[in-house]
Amino acid sequence: MRGTDPLGRAIYDHYRGEREEPLVDRDGARTREQPIERFYFGEFDPGSERGTWVRSKLDGPLLDIGAGAGRDALYFQDRFETIATDVSEFLVETMRERGVRDVREVDMFALREAFDRDRFRSVLVYGTQIGLAGSIQGLREFLGDLAFVTKPDVSAAVHGYDPEMDATGEILGYRADPTPGLAYRVYHSTYEDAHETLLFRLFSPDRLREAAVGTGWEVAEVKYASGENPSTYLAALRKRRRHR
Numbered sequence: 001m002r003g004t005d006p007l008g009r010a011i012y013d014h015y016r017g018e019r020e021e022p023l024v025d026r027d028g029a030r031t032r033e034q035p036i037e038r039f040y041f042g043e044f045d046p047g048s049e050r051g052t053w054v055r056s057k058l059d060g061p062l063l064d065i066g067a068g069a070g071r072d073a074l075y076f077q078d079r080f081e082t083i084a085t086d087v088s089e090f091l092v093e094t095m096r097e098r099g100v101r102d103v104r105e106v107d108m109f110a111l112r113e114a115f116d117r118d119r120f121r122s123v124l125v126y127g128t129q130i131g132l133a134g135s136i137q138g139l140r141e142f143l144g145d146l147a148f149v150t151k152p153d154v155s156a157a158v159h160g161y162d163p164e165m166d167a168t169g170e171i172l173g174y175r176a177d178p179t180p181g182l183a184y185r186v187y188h189s190t191y192e193d194a195h196e197t198l199l200f201r202l203f204s205p206d207r208l209r210e211a212a213v214g215t216g217w218e219v220a221e222v223k224y225a226s227g228e229n230p231s232t233y234l235a236a237l238r239k240r241r242r243h244r
Contacts, residue, residue, distance in 0.1 A: 006191035008090030011040055011069055015094050027173040027187045040068050044075035050234070053223055057157045057236050058122040063115070063149065065108045066129040070095035076124075077101055085114075096180040111145040121151045124155035128232065130160050130208075132186065139203060147216035147239065156217070156237040161185070162224075163202040168231035173198075181207040184203030185243070208235055216240055 010023035014036045024031040054072075060080020064073045067084035068091060076082045077100065086092055094102040106114045108129060116148045122148055133139040146156060161168050163183035168174060173187035181204035188197045195202035203211065205222045212218055221236040 001063065001138070004194050004196055005088050006189045006194040007034075008086075008094075008194055009194050010034070010191040010240030011036060012090040012094045014114065015041070015069065015097065016220045021033055021192050023189065023191045025172055025187045025189050030172055032172055040071065042071060044072050046075065049226060052235060054124065054126075054157055057155045058124060059155075060122070063120040063123045063239070064143050065123065065125045066127050067091070067095060067100070067103070070098050070100040070103070072124060072126060073100045074098065080104065081123055083120075091231060103243070105196040108202055109138075109142060109145070111149050117148055121154050122150055123150060123154075125158040126234075128160055128200065131202055132198075134199070134201050136182075136201075136207065138210050139208070141152070143212055143215035143217050143237075150239070152239055154239055155220070158208075158235050160208065160233060161200075161202045161234070162204050162233050164204045165231040173200075176214075180204075190235045203235060205235055212237065 006023060010019060013019035023036060025032050025034065042068060046055055058076065060082065062076055062080060062082045063231060064082060067073050067086050070084055073082050073084035073095065082102065084095055084100050084103045087107050089105055092103055092105045130139060133142050162200040171185065174187060175184035177183045183202040185202055186197065187202040188195065196207045210217045216239055217237045218240045219235050220238045223234045224230065225232045
């Protein structure tokens, strides 16, 4: 399991006590070294502001998309059926070794190929991965796929950066867009000999509402983060009608 995927490799090596180099993100002259232990290996705190909000939106069977090192899946799998997914084989193996019972290597943009219709009662997409959709149309297609694999009367919680917040302009890799509610983020990750350039489209909650039209979802609630990431938000989606 070598090759690209610097994030997955760094997290896998860190968990096994074999990481000797940092995971570094670069945008021109700006760099950051990711604090892997703090970002990916803390425990889900059900009593925190975020934990309380997320728990109130989820039920089983739960689909945890882009589950990383399995922090949230490890908590929820003891409460109801939870399937954790990630596109990285390194992260999938990390989750298995950490005790996530049902973890699968799945591309979040190929859900219809991976799961049957009406498979889940709730979905968690935490980590700003919705930006990888790349466009309003890409986000709309993702939400349509999400509607396909979920039952009627369900909820989903998604996490994103709001480009209309002043603090978002300070994040590594931010690129402004003249269109209200939209921006880009691009940076280059390096770990040992692995390199990857990541491109995100940032959507405001209003743009998320726009993308949801016709997908079977509506944005029911938006909650902004506090603390060190005030420009991120959690959006609760609910099924508007059964999507065909």
